[in-house]
Amino acid sequence: MTVTLADVAARAQVSPATVSRVLNGNYPVAASTRERVLRAVDELDYVLNGPASALAAATSDLVGILVNDIADPFFGIMASAIQSEIGGPGGRAGGERLAVVCNTGGSPERELTYLTLLQRQRAAAVVLTGGAVEEEPHATAVAAKLRKLAEAGTRVVLCGRPPAPDTQAIALTFDNRGGARALTDHLIGLGHRRLGYIAGPEERTTTRHRLEGHRAALSAAGIEEDPHGTVHGRYDRRSGYEATLELLRRDPSLTAIVAANDSVALGACAALRESGLRVPEDVSVAGFDDLPFSVDAVPSLTTVRLPLAEAGARAGRIAMGREEPPPGGIASVRGELMVRGSTGVPRGSVRVGE
Amino acid sequence: MTVTLADVAARAQVSPATVSRVLNGNYPVAASTRERVLRAVDELDYVLNGPASALAAATSDLVGILVNDIADPFFGIMASAIQSEIGGPGGRAGGERLAVVCNTGGSPERELTYLTLLQRQRAAAVVLTGGAVEEEPHATAVAAKLRKLAEAGTRVVLCGRPPAPDTQAIALTFDNRGGARALTDHLIGLGHRRLGYIAGPEERTTTRHRLEGHRAALSAAGIEEDPHGTVHGRYDRRSGYEATLELLRRDPSLTAIVAANDSVALGACAALRESGLRVPEDVSVAGFDDLPFSVDAVPSLTTVRLPLAEAGARAGRIAMGREEPPPGGIASVRGELMVRGSTGVPRGSVRVGE
DNA sequence: CAAGCTGTAGCAAGCGCTTTCTACATGAGG
DNA sequence: CCTCATGTAGAAAGCGCTTGCTACAGCTTG
Numbered sequence: 001m002t003v004t005l006a007d008v009a010a011r012a013q014v015s016p017a018t019v020s021r022v023l024n025g026n027y028p029v030a031a032s033t034r035e036r037v038l039r040a041v042d043e044l045d046y047v048l049n050g051p052a053s054a055l056a057a058a059t060s061d062l063v064g065i066l067v068n069d070i071a072d073p074f075f076g077i078m079a080s081a082i083q084s085e086i087g088g089p090g091g092r093a094g095g096e097r098l099a100v101v102c103n104t105g106g107s108p109e110r111e112l113t114y115l116t117l118l119q120r121q122r123a124a125a126v127v128l129t130g131g132a133v134e135e136e137p138h139a140t141a142v143a144a145k146l147r148k149l150a151e152a153g154t155r156v157v158l159c160g161r162p163p164a165p166d167t168q169a170i171a172l173t174f175d176n177r178g179g180a181r182a183l184t185d186h187l188i189g190l191g192h193r194r195l196g197y198i199a200g201p202e203e204r205t206t207t208r209h210r211l212e213g214h215r216a217a218l219s220a221a222g223i224e225e226d227p228h229g230t231v232h233g234r235y236d237r238r239s240g241y242e243a244t245l246e247l248l249r250r251d252p253s254l255t256a257i258v259a260a261n262d263s264v265a266l267g268a269c270a271a272l273r274e275s276g277l278r279v280p281e282d283v284s285v286a287g288f289d290d291l292p293f294s295v296d297a298v299p300s301l302t303t304v305r306l307p308l309a310e311a312g313a314r315a316g317r318i319a320m321g322r323e324e325p326p327p328g329g330i331a332s333v334r335g336e337l338m339v340r341g342s343t344g345v346p347r348g349s350v351r352v353g354e
Numbered sequence: 355m356t357v358t359l360a361d362v363a364a365r366a367q368v369s370p371a372t373v374s375r376v377l378n379g380n381y382p383v384a385a386s387t388r389e390r391v392l393r394a395v396d397e398l399d400y401v402l403n404g405p406a407s408a409l410a411a412a413t414s415d416l417v418g419i420l421v422n423d424i425a426d427p428f429f430g431i432m433a434s435a436i437q438s439e440i441g442g443p444g445g446r447a448g449g450e451r452l453a454v455v456c457n458t459g460g461s462p463e464r465e466l467t468y469l470t471l472l473q474r475q476r477a478a479a480v481v482l483t484g485g486a487v488e489e490e491p492h493a494t495a496v497a498a499k500l501r502k503l504a505e506a507g508t509r510v511v512l513c514g515r516p517p518a519p520d521t522q523a524i525a526l527t528f529d530n531r532g533g534a535r536a537l538t539d540h541l542i543g544l545g546h547r548r549l550g551y552i553a554g555p556e557e558r559t560t561t562r563h564r565l566e567g568h569r570a571a572l573s574a575a576g577i578e579e580d581p582h583g584t585v586h587g588r589y590d591r592r593s594g595y596e597a598t599l600e601l602l603r604r605d606p607s608l609t610a611i612v613a614a615n616d617s618v619a620l621g622a623c624a625a626l627r628e629s630g631l632r633v634p635e636d637v638s639v640a641g642f643d644d645l646p647f648s649v650d651a652v653p654s655l656t657t658v659r660l661p662l663a664e665a666g667a668r669a670g671r672i673a674m675g676r677e678e679p680p681p682g683g684i685a686s687v688r689g690e691l692m693v694r695g696s697t698g699v700p701r702g703s704v705r706v707g708e
Numbered sequence: 709c710a711a712g713c714t715g716t717a718g719c720a721a722g723c724g725c726t727t728t729c730t731a732c733a734t735g736a737g738g
Numbered sequence: 739c740c741t742c743a744t745g746t747a748g749a750a751a752g753c754g755c756t757t758g759c760t761a762c763a764g765c766t767t768g
Contacts, residue, residue, distance in 0.1 A: 002506065004397075004753095004754060004755085005754065005755060005756095006755095011732090014717075014718085015717065015718045015751080016718090016754090016755075016756090017717075017718060017719080017720095017755095017756080017757075018716085018717060018718075020755065020756060020757085021717090021756090021757090024756080027717065027757090028715065029716075029717085030715080030716060032718080033717080045502070047470065047473050047474055047502075048474050048754090048755085049409070049474070049476070049753085049754050049755070050405070050408075050471075050474035050476065051404070051405040051406070051408035051409040051414060051475065051476060051754085051755095052405070052409045052477040052723090052753070052754035052755045052756090053406040053754075054404075054405035054755090054758075055403070055406045055409050055722095055723050055724065055725085055753090055754080055755070055756090056722080056723055056754075056755040056756040056757085057723085057755075057756055057757090057767050058723065060405060061471075062475075064454075069423070069434070069435050070430045070434045070437070070455065071427055071430035071431045071433075071434045072427075072430065073425055073426075073427060073430070076424045076425035076426065076427070076430050077425045079424050079425075079457070080423070080425045080457055080459075083424070083457045084459070093484045096467065096471060098454075098456070098468070098472075098475065099456070099457075100418075100452075100454030100455065100456060101424065101454065101455045101457070102452070102453070102454060102455075103433070103434055103437050103438075103453075103455070105434075105438070113450065116401065117404075117415075117450060117452045118452075119401050120401055120402050120403070120404035121404040121405065121416075121452065122403070122405060129631065148401075149398070152356065237596075237646060237647070237650065262732090264645070266650050267650075269650075270650050273652075291758090292591060293591070293620070293647055296591065296620050296621070296623075296624050296651075297652075298627075298651075298652040299648075307730080312758090325621045358723095358724060358725085359724065359725060359726095360724080360725095368747075368748085369725080369747065369748045369749075370724090370725075370726095370748090371725095371747075371748060371749080371750095372746090372747060372748075374725065374726060374727085375726090375727090375747090378726080381727090381746090382745065382746065383747085384745085384747090387747080389744080401724085402724090403723085403724050403725070404724090405723090405724085406723070406724035406725045406726090406753095407724075407726075408725090408753095408755065409723090409724080409725070409726090409753050409755085410724075410725040410727080410752080410753055411725075411726055411727085411753085412726090412727040412753070480710050540715075542762075616739060
């Protein structure tokens with residue numbers, strides 16, 4: 001039924017071993033023999049049996065990329081960059097690797113499930129992207145799993161994710177704290193004193209770090225923080241829309257809104273607009289990430305640019321062992337403040353609600 | 355070093371066969387034995403060797419999802435929906451499947467490479483999304499590959515992609531022609547007579563179908579088509595920006611621009627704005643797909659909504675054999691015209707360029 | 709001219725699992 | 739009490755490939 005190595009060998013009048021060596025190209029084979037084998041492969045339309053070869057060689061060419069939300073360009077861009085350094089014909093000769101992205105949907109359980117599945121497949125490497133969940137039963141479980149993977153020879157790289165101690169995992173972390181700090185500093189510099197903050201889900205590291213940066217800026221400027229000034233939500237547009245309405249309800253006099261990311265910021269802009277408020281004349285809005293659509297927004301979004309593609313590419317190379325890991329296994333990747341149209345000096349003093 | 359089935363068997367004082375049966379749950383095992391085995395698995399932290407089991411059972415739990423551009427939400431949304439019906443703990447008990455998305459980057463070679471890689475892994479199913487390339491050496495090669503896959507028992511589903519004849523592949527096709535027709539009809543109905551069209555890459559089916567729908571609408575309205583009214587580009591924002599400048603150069607008097615998709619439309623809006631033209635007062639703009647950001651654009655985009663998530667979910671279920679394929683193996687999925695702020699009646703008659 | 713290389717190819721032993729077939733208790737039926 | 743289903747477990751034969759080791763030409767060398 002299906003063609004096997006032995007069939008090819010028979011056709012080429014050589015032993016299976018020789019065929020295997022031709023295909024893997026890691027052993028001297030006479031040119032004439034090689035050609036005969038290749039012709040047989042072609043004529044029989046032979047396709048290597050991946051599982052069999054993985055079993056025999058005790059290695060696999062699978063590389064897993066875990067993302068929180070594949071429909072979010074933030075992850076799409078990173079995944080794309082990682083993959084481009086790993087899979088397909090772009091890479092080194094002979095080394096076809098199957099780079100696969102797994103969508104955890106932000107669920108800790110699914111993250112663990114995928115990790116187990118990849119461990120099962122004896123993946124060559126695993127790249128985890130995006131913020132981690134800090135909640136306890138899970139964080140430890142993931143760390144343990146990562147350790148196991150590393151022990152089994154799987155290279156583990158974290159991209160845009162905080163380091164996982166005792167794990168051997170290489171981490172390229174985004175400096176969310178610093179970026180957030182710069183962003184809020186910018187707003188404060190413009191004269192804003194009443195700022196609202198729309199945060200992401202509470203249990204994520206990214207959320208916490210960005211919030212910490214924001215608060216650091218506030219306290220450095222001597223602005224006492226209003227506990228009502230922060231609303232938590234998801235990392236999507238909708239969440240930004242709703243949170244903005246809530247912030248406006250709590251404090252109609254705020255002059256700036258800092259969002260957890262660009263999507264949230266766009267939602268905020270929409271809510272503001274529908275509330276009859278202009279951006280940035282009435283309320284300034286700032287995002288985070290600088291996704292492609294952010295320049296295009298009207299007004300264009302002030303945000304912190306994260307080098308998603310660069311970091312992803314680097315993570316991919318490290319995962320493939322084609323680039324040295326950073327010293328200590330940890331590197332912090334800085335964002336860059338992009339000042340654009342959505343932020344400006346606060347208008348006068350009081351605005352009447354409604 | 356690594357724990358194997360045999361180790362677990364030894365620990366549980368049973369034969370490897372029994373452990374295998376407990377793990378697969380497809381053979382009666384006494385409750386007490388099962389429990390003993392499970393405990394041993396737990397204590398030893400045993401993880402099944404995927405390749406070995408795939409080899410022995412001649413099946414694998416891999417499901418491949420091919421996308422053209424993972425950084426594009428169009429694909430992200432579909433991939434997410436497909437995956438949610440396939441992978442992780444969402445599915446049927448016991449059946450953990452590894453749903454993986456492969457990014458072809460729109461390159462025919464990579465598409466083929468991934469297909470081969472999946473064939474190698476003896477994937478349980480493959481879902482191909484997005485338009486196909488029509489160029490000849492490639493189209494035939496892909497069809498041949500799909501046939502091979504199907505023969506080898508891999509279920510093949512096309513989602514948002516035209517049917518592949520002689521292939522056994524199930525196809526859920528988007529009615530791009532019909533959607534494009536409705537969209538341009540709408541514009542014509544508003545009174546537009548000079549329309550520019552920004553198309554995608556020439557060799558893609560999606561591009562051709564949308565263009566055909568557009569032209570059908572024009573000719574039905576008795577508008578003779580200006581060969582200069584169409585510019586080809588990529589499916590991204592940038593392309594829309596550049597193409598718009600080009601269209602404006604060719605015909606400064608056009609009153610509407612139809613874009614290949616929403617991203618392109620956004621780029622068009624940006625170019626228009628920078629050229630001092632208002633949307634829709636001076637020029638109407640229409641997109642296609644209705645991605646999440648389209649409602650948020652200013653003005654919000656008139657477009658054709660494609661039920662990406664629904665179609666993806668359905669494709670996923672079909673791929674898993676959990677839903678009957680449509681009769682004849684082919685279903686056409688219709689889009690819905692969403693009339694929003696970016697289109698309006700054309701202004702007066704002549705506008706002066708510059 | 710015998711001994712020793714070098715370059716190629718084959719043998720055969722697994723890799724870790726699944727699954728068919730066989731074996732053996734048990735308890736039921738005659 | 740013997741025979742037979744019935745339920746449960748084990749033995750063992752692969753699945754298709756890789757790879758360490760062996761074999762043996764054809765050439766150098768001393």
